[in-house]
Amino acid sequence: PLSSISGSPPISFFPRNMGDQEVREVLRCFICYGRVKDARMCPSCSKMMCNGCVTKWLSEKQQCPHCRSPLVVEHLVICRFMDELVKELEKVDQKRNKEEVCQHHGTPLAYYCSTCKYAICSDCAVFSTKHKNHKIEKLNKVYFRHVSVIKEELKRIEKRLDTMRELADNIEANIRLVKQKKEERSRELEAAVVEMNGRLTSRLKEKLVKLLACRNDVQREASLLDSLMHELSCQLDTSVCSKALLIEKSGELLAMLEELHKKPLIDAGKTHVPDDFPSEIRPDYKEATLVVNDFEKEGSRNGVLYSREIVINGLHWRLKVYPNGNGTAQGVYVSVFLELTKGFSGCEKYEYVIEMIHHTNPQRSVSRVFSSPFEIGESWGYNRFFRIELLQSEGFIAKEGEVQFNIKLRPPSYYRLAQDQARYIAFLESDRKITNNDTRDSKEELFKRLSDTIPTLSRSRSQSNTSNSCEREQEDFQPPQNESKRRPSIIHKAN
Incomplete structure (x- = not known):
């Protein structure tokens, strides 16, 4: 019902261009012409009236005092x-009256005391000792000065707002561009997937053509052999072929069979077509194997075994196997983990497959496939990989007592593989640059040492030449020296 309507007025209740006097007129009671109290409104003409005024009116007349419509x-x-x-308007009026008139003298506030930082009247400025020797200016002058400062700040705010709006527009344009590029990449991916699927279909057709041709050859020869067997069975049946006739035809039959046996069998290797379809989205796995010899003996040691490392673009991986379990699984389960031993800073998310190979039937091998983020030195895997007590009965331990584990590892996509390759190439180039610098420094140090050694060597040679000249003068008295004996001393000095 209309009588239950209450709450705050809507934002557009008063038009923005409505003046102060017009607002006051709206808030005036139509009966007493005073400010409305406990307001009530006629549902027909929307006129405001005090509750007391309209109640008294309706007790005498059952109609609206304004539009004369029936009303209760x-x-x-x-x-x-x-x-x-009404309350807010009263507060505004009180504040306005309080601000515009001096509280002490009741006169208008026409001056401003800059020392005290508030407005004063003319009596306060002239007669009050409180503002003696203070800096006093006309209120309007101070007001317009502050207005000027505020307007300057307003211009700065407007300029900042324009910048923010421009920035917001740029961000919106960036968002649209990002979404557009994403849609373009999505379309590219869809087109690439269609092409990849087409290539897969072509490879499938090539394989099927070869297999169907091989199947036709096998079926043709099998049909021929089946017919020949039937013919031979009939010849061996005495009710169809007499003994004399069989003996007469045996030479021909044996010659035919010999000719058939001379024909080479269809090569089984040629009939087999690999069932692999290389993926153009995900790289191939890299594999490593860990064979645990004498598994029961290794399990009794409560140690850990490691596979050979798999190196992919500078990332070193290895398989960790606890034959007797690790932590809470010790003695109950075999624990198997993949560990990143060396690499680069950051998180490396890779896909991996951990397998325990069945000794007699590879189809029964236990396999776990997962994808985990690795930090250097971290291990991810399975604390409870397989129950130790079931290894022998399930056929995972060979007669020699060995158990074989395989690890397969790959990045999740060719994009990640390319990123890892680029990072590894950058690392190798940086390492090569450091090595070249070290080599250059070593050469410079060597040349410096040689330059310090050469003058000493020259002096030694000059002394040797002087000694040789003296020796030549006295060669009749001294035998010649062996050059091979003298040469090591020179080389030693040069060194």
């Missing part, structure tokens, strides 16, 4: 928001 108290609309508006 129960049909009046309660307007609680009008009471709030």
